[in-house]
Amino acid sequence: MGPTLVDKIAPAKMDSERSSHSDSRARTIEGGFLSIVILGASGDLAKKKTFPAIFNLFRQGFLPLNQMKIIGYARSPLSDQGLRDRLRGYLKAEHTTATKDSIDIVDKFLDLVTYISGPYDSDKGFMDLNEAISSHEQAEYGKEGPTRRLFYLALPPSVYIVVGKLLRHHCINQRGWTRVVVEKPFGKDLASAEELSKELGDLFTEQQIYRIDHYLGKEIVQNLLVMRFANRFFVPIWNRDNIANVQIVFKENFGTEGRGGYFDEYGIIRDIIQNHLLQVLCLVAMEKPVSLSPEHVRDEKVKVLRAIEPIQNKDVVLGQYDSYRDDPTVSRDSRTPTFAAVVVRINNERWDGVPFILRAGKALDSRKAEIRVQFRDAPGDIFKCKKQGRNEFVMRLQPSEAMYMKLTVKQPGLEMSATQSELDLSYHQRYQDIVIPEAYERLILDTIRGDQQHFVRRDELQVAWQIFTPLLHQIDDAQIPVIMYKNGSRGPLEAEKLVEREGYVRTSGYIWIPPSLKQEK
Incomplete structure (x- = not known):
């Protein structure tokens, strides 16, 4: 043979x-x-x-x-x-x-x-x-x-x-x-997470425990440190002087689909925001580590978490899609949010005044996960192009992995008019002969190698729960309203108003289309 x-x-x-x-x-x-x-x-x-x-x-x-x-x-x-x-x-x-x-x-x-x-x-x-x-x-x-x-x-x-x-x-x-x-989930709040950590810590050393968050294994997330710290043109502009706001977005165009019983116990913040999106925030916001040693990288992530201010109710919008309670495994009077928009503020020299907006929801109008870094307006707008929209650096985590920069360029032709376009690194076009590994492949391989860089450390988990536990207890006690939204919509209108209030400027008339879809057209 x-x-x-x-x-x-x-x-x-x-x-x-x-x-x-x-x-x-x-x-x-x-x-x-x-x-x-x-x-x-x-x-x-x-x-x-x-x-x-x-x-x-x-x-x-x-x-x-x-x-x-x-x-x-x-x-x-x-x-x-x-x-x-x-x-x-x-x-x-x-x-x-x-x-x-x-x-x-x-x-x-x-x-x-x-x-x-x-x-x-x-x-x-x-x-x-x-x-x-x-x-x-x-x-x-x-x-x-x-x-x-x-x-x-x-x-x-x-x-x-x-x-x-x-x-x-x-x-x-x-x-x-x-x-x-x-x-995950590693507990439901700070107390339960600490109890779980203590009991696991009594059985195994921290070096033996690998708390897996599969978002840390995604290709674009893994590229964040390289992109930020290996490219000279990003280093001087990655700060509050140049960046107006950051959005980290997770959207699904389907509901709980058989996971209603589990989801109703945890909700969107525990399921997605407190772990996946907060981990991504740390990589976007952290300082350059001393080295790529797992402990040096995780030290910088913890510093970011410790600098996050307590979350204010005015900075939170919760929603539930209209057919959520039709799931027989969900309580008929459930107030569990299937959507949340949360503004996180980092009180340090680099990010003072820059809102980080974490948005996650189910049964929305599309499926995607991405990071959107929006830059401030260029001073002296001689081309009258503010109406076109701001520069944005977008990292699409899924689907159609890509990194692209939205920027203003001259519209081809005889007139001197500005329009928006992009510099585009779409992975499936640029790396056609390379299979992008699944997150679980990378993280299991890291476990075998003993590399804990992309796993959650105990103190990191503790600080993450400290940030969200007060908010979660308020939600559990029905102190924050949960707004109904239509299945297949963008979510509650109040979330759009929150993002607008925090200074995000939506681009008019421009939509990024992955190259694969352009070719199909």
Whole structure:
């Protein structure tokens, strides 16, 4: 049989890729037998995100073929083959039609997957899990070889502690490192987050805990530090003297869709703003770190969070889309906001007076996530172009990843008239031969490498909750009105007024169109 896709792509791929990736792959593969354990393996998160991310790392050669095992653990009564059959449809070897090579690489990966059924509160279940891990380690490396154990908790936070205790008691690695990945939400407010942090901290060191926020793994978010600190023309203008306001926006054009029960307990601020958007804000606003050491980067993020002023009620607009309560899993009298616009103010020398507007909502008119940095008007408007709109630097996180600068240019023709256009770096046009990795791929790889730069540190989590907990308690106590808005709209009109009040100038007659859509037209 000829070489399979893993032989073609993973170890060799292309000479150029071999030189650029050889060091990073070696760092990943070296270090002993690797056991990746997914707890909650039969759930949606595991089959849609976790397993596919691990598969893509394996397919690209970042994980060792003969030095690893992937073990699923859950309560569902499945066999090894039963789990493999569930996963197969979510593992995409290529972006084109299936070939024999692509089928082979899926089969190679699934051969590494085994399954153990057991409860999350049983000593026996975790003793069985440890025995399975140990047997694979010994089969490959004997009783003395180095080993690595990664436990991914694709589970509700309510069982983190009981599972953590059983992992600590029965499954801790004695021949190498142990790392534990936990998913958000990390608590519901400051008190519950601190309790969770304390209990996890009693079981594992901070170096062993990886609090995953998948927004920190997105390509454009990862590019923020490079863009800000490696380009001379951004360095002198990235401050209050030149920037009028910053918007960080998350929009979905669908509602809760089966997650109503979960969402109704948490709401849009806990689900999106307090974690995802606040993390992005830190990268936009932070000072240049001493180095790219994970601790140096996270130190600067914490400094930004500590400089944020208490949120005022006048700076908040909450909304709920009109059909939200039609979901049978949602309370009929629910006041849970599905939309929020929050103005955050940073009290430091760089950002004094610059509003950071965090907006997130479901059932809106479009789906996108982006950062919009709007600059102040150019003084001395000799071209009478203020009506065209201001300069903006926009970072589109999803979909159609891009960075573009909205700027005023001369309208082609005989007349001296100004119009708005853009300098555009659209990733799918500029990097046509490069597959942009999913956020979970990058973060799982970082966990294996022991790089915590893109994970949330305990003190960072604490300060983030300190910012939002007073507001969340007011919302829970019905002290802030929740305004109804139409499904498919831009959200409450009051949010538009809030953004306008904070100085955002909307561009008239200009819409950015991704190059891929332009070509289709």
